[in-house]
Amino acid sequence: MTPAVQVSSLWKFYGDYPALKDVTLDAPPGACLALIGRNGAGKTTLLRTVAGFSRPGKGAISVFGAPPRDAGTRRYMGYIGHGISVYDELSALENLVLYGKLYGLADPRRSALEWLERTGLERVKNGLVREFSRGMRQRLAVARAFLHEPKVLLLDEPFTALDDRAIAVLQGVLREALAAGKTIVMSTHQLREALELATHVALLNRGQVAFHGPCTPEMVSDPGWVYARYGEG
Amino acid sequence: MAFARQVFVIMAKDLRAELRTKEAINASLSFALVVLLLFSFAFDPDEETVRTISGGLLWIVFAFAGTLLLNRSFARELNNDCLDALISAPIPGAALFLGKALANFVLVLAVELIALPLFGVFYNVHWTTQFGQLMLVILLATWGMTVTGTIFSALTVNIRLREVMLPILNFPILIPALLGAMQLTSALVAGQPITSANESWLKMLIGFDIMYTAVSLVLVEVILVS
Numbered sequence: 384m385t386p387a388v389q390v391s392s393l394w395k396f397y398g399d400y401p402a403l404k405d406v407t408l409d410a411p412p413g414a415c416l417a418l419i420g421r422n423g424a425g426k427t428t429l430l431r432t433v434a435g436f437s438r439p440g441k442g443a444i445s446v447f448g449a450p451p452r453d454a455g456t457r458r459y460m461g462y463i464g465h466g467i468s469v470y471d472e473l474s475a476l477e478n479l480v481l482y483g484k485l486y487g488l489a490d491p492r493r494s495a496l497e498w499l500e501r502t503g504l505e506r507v508k509n510g511l512v513r514e515f516s517r518g519m520r521q522r523l524a525v526a527r528a529f530l531h532e533p534k535v536l537l538l539d540e541p542f543t544a545l546d547d548r549a550i551a552v553l554q555g556v557l558r559e560a561l562a563a564g565k566t567i568v569m570s571t572h573q574l575r576e577a578l579e580l581a582t583h584v585a586l587l588n589r590g591q592v593a594f595h596g597p598c599t600p601e602m603v604s605d606p607g608w609v610y611a612r613y614g615e616g
Numbered sequence: 617m618a619f620a621r622q623v624f625v626i627m628a629k630d631l632r633a634e635l636r637t638k639e640a641i642n643a644s645l646s647f648a649l650v651v652l653l654l655f656s657f658a659f660d661p662d663e664e665t666v667r668t669i670s671g672g673l674l675w676i677v678f679a680f681a682g683t684l685l686l687n688r689s690f691a692r693e694l695n696n697d698c699l700d701a702l703i704s705a706p707i708p709g710a711a712l713f714l715g716k717a718l719a720n721f722v723l724v725l726a727v728e729l730i731a732l733p734l735f736g737v738f739y740n741v742h743w744t745t746q747f748g749q750l751m752l753v754i755l756l757a758t759w760g761m762t763v764t765g766t767i768f769s770a771l772t773v774n775i776r777l778r779e780v781m782l783p784i785l786n787f788p789i790l791i792p793a794l795l796g797a798m799q800l801t802s803a804l805v806a807g808q809p810i811t812s813a814n815e816s817w818l819k820m821l822i823g824f825d826i827m828y829t830a831v832s833l834v835l836v837e838v839i840l841v842s
Contacts, residue, residue: 436703437842452841457706466697472633484625485705487618511636527701 385448387412387535387566388433393442395428395590402428404590406442410566410583415557417577417598418570419609420587426570427465429587430539433568434462446535458486461533463541467524471513475504475523478512479530486531498526502552518546525553529560536560538569542576550576574606586613622707626715627722633692634723640688641723648681648731656738666739671802674735675794679761681731682724683783686765689716690773699773699840709837717766717832725758746804753804756821757797760828764789767832770839793824 386409395403403425410416418426431437433444435451449456462468469478476495483491499505502522512520521544528536541553557567557580571577578584578598586594586609594613601608634640655673659665693699702712732754736743743750768786772778787794796817803814810818 434700434704435841436700454706454708457704460704462700462704464697464700466700468697468701470629470633470698471695472636473629477632481625481629482701482705485622485702485707487706 384411386410386445387414387447388416388568389443389445389448390429390433391443391445393429393432393444394440395425395432395437396440401440402590403432403440406587406590406592408585408592408595410568412447412566413561413564414582415561415567415569415580416583416585417574417581418568418585418587419572419574419577420570420593421614423589424587425590426587427539428590430462430537430568430570431464434460434537458531459534460537461528461531461535462537462539463524463528464539467520467527469512469520469523469527472511474509474511475499475515475526476508478523479526482527482530488531494530495526498530501556502526503548517544518549521545521549522552525549525556529556534565536565536567536569538567538571540571540573541569542571542573554580578603578606584609586610588614619708619711622711623715623718626702626707626712627718630689630692630716630719631722634688634719640685641727644681644684644723644727645730647684648677648727649734651677651680652731652735652738659739666741667802667806669802670735670739670741670805671798671800674732674801674805675757675798677731678724678728678758679787679790679794680783681727682758682761682765683786685723685727686720686762686769686786687779687782689720689766689769691769691778694773703840709840710833712840713766713770713832713836716769717762720766721759721762724762725754728754728758741805742807743805745807746809749810750801750804753797753800753818753821756818756825757793760793760821760824761790763825763828763832764793767828767836767839770836789828793821796821796824 388410390406390408393403393406394401406429418429420426432439433451444451446456446460479495479498480491483494488494499508502525504519504522542550545553560567569577581598584598584602585592594609659669693702732743765786768782772781775781799814799817800810
């Protein structure tokens with residue numbers, strides 16, 4: 384079976400500094416791969432390279448067998464990074480309709496309204512994002528990333544700085560996505576939340592894969608176990 | 617058809633965002649008007665002086681005022697990491713570039729068309745004598761300025777000193793277009809139409825626009841994905 388995400392012998396350099404060193408890992412379709420590691424381990428670089436924002440120095444990346452920069456591949460990938468990726472000057476509805484049009488949805492307005500309802504933002508749909516609270520902005524970011532029903536979700540620290548409601552919304556849509564057979568790759572420091580969802584774990588250490596394999600009961604019961612076993616301590 | 621729709625979506629988004637805040641357009645317009653006013657005090661606006669300086673003065677003002685708008689083009693996308701979302705959307709880099717360039721063109725042109733009548737008043741110039749040809753020159757030179765400014769805005773978006781770097785990179789490239797626009801504008805404002813003696817400047821402007829539009833469309837994907 385073609386892996387949903389396959390990374391083969393990936394190197395990424397910033398100048399002479401290798402941020403990723405010979406990284407090889409994959410995520411089968413329907414898996415949830417938790418990328419863990421200390422700050423600076425290369426998690427964000429790896430996710431950004433898989434998302435196609437950044438070119439590999441060496442090695443290859445494929446998403447369902449195709450390069451990440453193919454327009455067809457991008458159509459079924461969703462990404463949540465450190466920013467919310469919505470425009471402060473536009474309303475919540477305008478933002479989602481904009482992305483719906485860019486993803487070529489048949490009825491961007493209907494999809495936008497559906498996701499505003501799912502994230503509890505339908506009452507403020509015409510409010511400008513710059514007037515939103517932090518929690519509302521985060522929920523809108525979730526709606527933006529899921530709007531086009533992506534088959535592969537790349538999430539960079541998705542639980543960081545979320546309020547309780549946004550965490551509940553995100554966990555809900557992630558569980559639904561996994562139940563629907565979608566693939567999730569997420570980097571995280573919130574091991575407990577991540578390992579509850581993860582089917583696979585990859586531990587990055589100074590740009591290298593220290594461990595990559597299925598999520599085991601030991602990891603779920605003791606989130607620090609994988610660091611103690613495979614990390615640098 | 618899909619490409620044209622994507623270009624329009626990006627253009628409409630940029631125009632809507634700018635018209636909601638009016639940050640860049642207000643700064644650009646204020647700059648243009650203040651410089652035109654200050655120079656009107658510096659020069660005695662007799663007919664000969666105006667004939668000599670009008671094209672140069674006007675295009676220097678337009679170029680610097682335009683830079684204030686062009687600087688914001690891709691920098692606007694840094695807020696909330698919107699550039700990531702645009703790069704990950706399934707649209708070609710060329711559509712993103714062209715949408716942004718068209719939005720910039722509309723905004724820069726708006727500033728120029730507001731500044732032009734005031735230039736006429738401050739310098740006592742009958743700039744409408746060759747109105748059609750003057751508009752043609754303004755459209756061509758503004759597109760050239762917009763295309764190079766937009767691509768350099770993409771190139772400098774992640775640089776901390778991008779406000780300084782954009783004019784440093786853009787103006788040397790723009791020299792041929794600005795030179796042509798200045799020569800033609802000086803003649804047209806003085807009431808002289810474009811003739812065989814100076815139409816080579818017009819051809820040069822057209823060539824500049826075609827060349828830099830083509831180069832930008834090819835390079836933008838490489839620039840955006842580092």
